[in-house]
Amino acid sequence: MKPVFIALDFIDAPTALKFLEPFKDVKPLAVKVGMELFYREGSSIIKQLREQNIDVFLDLKLHDIPHTVQQAAKQIGQLDVQFTTVHSLGGSEMINAARHGLDEGAKKAGVNAPQLLAVTQLTSTSEEQLHDEELVHVSMAESVSHLAKTASQNGADGVISSALENELIHQAVSNDFKCINPGIRLPSNNVDDQKRVVTPQKASELRTSGIVVGRSITQSNDPVQTYKNIYNAVNGGIK
Template identity: 55%
Template sequence: MQPIIALDFPNKQHALDFISRFDASEPLFVKVGMELYYAEGPQIIRDLQALRPMNIFLDLKLHDIPHTVEMAAYQLGRLGVALTTAHAAGGREMLAAAKRGLLAGAKDAGCLPPRLLAITQLTSTDEAMLHDQLQIQGPVRESVKHLAALAQSAGADGVVASAQETQDIRQVVRPDFLIITPGIRPAGADIGDQKRVVTPAQAKQLGSSGIVVGRPITKADDPIKAYHQIQTEWSTDHD
């Protein structure tokens, strides 16, 4: 899986202009998050699909009562995206409802269903926040490990987690379970609001299935060069 570029832009034009800078023959995997989707709605997915072939990770982090999540997931399942997300903290019943909704929506639209990723703990969460604000005791990695096992039991296809917890997650999930890792920063880069970060090479060594990279690419002076450097580091065998 090639690195997933987070299209964290305020509107459609910024996103389409950015994608248009890449050679049309180059395979791309992009992430549409809350900012862009809430600005443009589902039309942004259709516009990206019309621009060129690409895989899309629609990251809206569904979290509500099971029925509401199932109905929302049905709509997302109709869009033909590759991946989408719901919060593992919503529990087993909610995650199972999300999966049902995605499958039903995709079937009615005649497209492949998105793979469901469960959000474990955000990479902006550190142990102090987990304990003091969320009142969850124990290490972050134990919480992530528990939520990953819960997600698998509910029918999710994978999780979103820091690569720092990848090896712990692998202890409790099947081999083909996806672990998609944000919080990726090249060595020496500004970590911004992220807390649990790794480099692309570290993510690969730790066993991540895929990485999500935003600002180190989109804010770079030369985004294409930055993407290719990250892609090379991610795809290189570091054994």
């Protein structure tokens, strides 16, 4: 099963949980909790989602000195989330520290450790920004490939990347290394602040390991049906 994570980019828990009410009979169901919602609600929102057997991708993109990241990851590891993120630009020592922290926290809480995903380059980053603002003088493809390899060598289970980069990441690492893809839009959607976007069908063709979808579902006139359509495009069926 390739998860379709619904990005719960809502202001608070009541709004997010109300949005999910029509999904109560939809299985499987996975969501992404990002900074806005988690910083407002803390671990309570995770608990409420897990009580409904919803898989949770906690997307906080940790990026700090290794010790701080390890201690933060230790807290995340106790929350019974299924996926979480760090920035690969934090380096090999930091990624490795995150892996250890997650494992420590999960063992303490008696839950499964989250899968660790490393953000390569944000899907809002353009090639021009990479060169002109970040002063990275290799191509986007080279940067993403190198960061993915570094993440793999230091305990990450996969990366967050544009689906356009899945093949080069698999070539650099392995076919088993997960590529979770944001930057997903339906053909009728605006691109908004994303730069490197694809449709769900295209992501499937590009061998995605799972996708993150926000506004295309949350702003749909029929979110449940839209979710099912997207899931079918990626997986070929829904229970």
